Amino acid sequence: MIETATMRAKVRQFLYILIPIMVTQIAMFSMTFFDTIMSGRYSADDLAGVAVGSSLWMPVYTGLSGILLSITPIVGHLIGGGRREKVSFSVMQGVYVALVISAATYALGFLLLEPVLGLMNLDENVRRIAFEYVIALSFGIVPLFLTAVLRGFIDALGKTRTSMMITLMALPLNVAFNYVLIYGKFGFPELGGVGSGYASAVTYWLIFILAAWIVWRHEPFSTYRLFYRLPRATFSKWKEILVLGLPIGLSIFFETSIFSAVTLLMSEYSTNVIAAHQAALNFSSLTYMIPMSVSMALTIVIGFEVGAGRFHDARRYSLIGIFMAIGVAVVGTVVIFTFRDTFAHLYSTDSEVLELTAGFLVFAAIFQLSDAVQAPVQGALRGYKDVNVTFMMTMISYWVIGLPLGWALARWTDWGPYGYWIGLITGLTCGAITLSVRLRMVQKKHTSRLEA
Known part of the structure; x- marks a missing residue:
């Protein structure tokens, strides 16, 4: 990361950081994407089971790992402010927090997984597969979770290509593990959709080991001497990570968990409707990786500029990221709408599931436009370390406006299950508008402080 003087230089540096993040995010999500597709090819029950299981897991994972996203702006501010000597200590405290979060996740799963699945009106085989x-x-x-900390450190240094290469090396292995464990090849047991879960777990370990080795052995990461010693746990630093990270994690959780809530509410429909809904949601989640990547890149560049006190440069980066995401979303909306039938065939060969999936993908196409604004704006606000108001806006937009509207449309209109998607789109749009207003307020405050 370097200081840039012109808009062209900013665009060049932003793309240099963004493109590897985008490839990494798409590759990471592709593991779930291939889990769903390959399980769907095994059977409709496996598609529904893996999709339901994934929809329960993703908000927990993204919400809790969202807490660890605070490592990126913390490290970015330290480097931008010339305090490199404090980076290693902060990252190692993040490692400790990640271990605590892992333990909490196991506890939540032990207590809640079976009861939550029991609330859903699922066929017994689908419920078993999901569990x-x-x-x-x-x-x-x-x-x-440990990889999330290391990636936050790597990306904050602007070395996003490193994260990209690690993930790209692991993705083909994940697909191969899926093939072997889902279909029972080369003497391995035929586990169906459940096998894709084991395949992903093995891949996560490989990614972490590779990331840890690179941070330990290769410059510029090795110059920070992570893991050379284990500092004592310092709760004041944990507090800094959590005070910044909890609102980020909760914002992400409220955004992603609403999709799980919709899945829970849609369990009153047939297995084919659930499978089609989850297939469309899986595809739209894949396309969401683009605005999410822009969001993460904005956190990095804005955190660096704000740490150095260059607030005008931070504002220019936010404009670059938001307009770039909107442009890509417009193209994506047209592509999904035009080729929705083709995309539906990726998930199933069942004629009813295909028809329903194509219908849901119409709404997924519209989805892209709101996501293109709200995700980058959230990333920009994280770069400013402005997270508490963002969390409240996210919760109200999705849970107070979006979900109740979707439920009402599904129950009291002819839209049926499509009504939930209309509610989701409405919630996302409200979030995009309110968050944009908040970003403008934060930028004005920093600019006026600089001029004063």
């Missing part, structure tokens, strides 16, 4: 899939994934919880 066993999440259990299989759980073997990768510890490396998954």
Whole structure:
């Protein structure tokens, strides 16, 4: 990361950081994407089971790992402010927090997984597959959260290509493990959709081991001497990580868990409707990796500029990221709408599931536009370390406006299950508007402080 003087230089540096993040995010999500697709090819029950299990796991994972996203702005502010000597200590405290979060995740799963699945009106086989899939994934919880800390450190240094290469090396292995364990090849047991959970867990361990080795052995990461000694746990630093990270994690949780809530509410429909809904949601989640990547890149560059006191440069980066995300979303909306039938065939060969999936993908296409604003704006606000108001806005937009509206449309109109998607789109749009207003207020405050 370097200081830039012109808009062209900013665009160049932003793309240099963004593109590897985007590739990494798409590759990481592709593990769940391939889990769903390959399980769907095994059977409709496995598609529904893996999709339901994934929809329960993702908000927990993204919400709790969202807490660890605070490592990126913390390290970014330290480096931007010329306090490199404090970076190693902060990252190691993040490692400790990640271990505590892992333990909390196991406790939550032990207490809640079976009761939550019991609330859903699922076929017994679908419920079994969903339960066993999440259990299989759980073997990768510890490396998954530890990798989140290491990636936050790596990305804060602007070395996003390193994260990209680590994930790209692991993705083909994940697909191969899926093939072997889902379909029972080369003497391994035929586990169906559950096998994809074990495949992902093994891949998470490989990614962590590779990331830890690179941080330990290769410059510029090795110059920070992570893992050379284990500092004592310092709760004041934990407090800094959690005070910044908890609102981030909760914002992400409220955004992602609403999809799980919709899945829970849609359990009153047939297995084919659930499978089609989850297939469309899986695909839209894949396309969401683009605005999410822009969001993460904005956190890095804005954190660096704000740490150095260059607030005008931070504002220019926010404009670059938001307009870039909107442009990509417009193209994505047209592509999904045009080729929705083709995309539906990726998930199933069942004629009813195909028709329903294509219908849900129409709404997924519209989804892209709101996501293109709200996700980058959230990333920009994290770069400013402004997270508490963002959390409240997110909760109100999704849970007070979006979900109740979707439930009402599904129950009292002819939209049926599609009504939930209309509610989701409405909630996202409200979030995009209110968060944009908040970003403008934060930027004005920093700019006026600089001029004063």
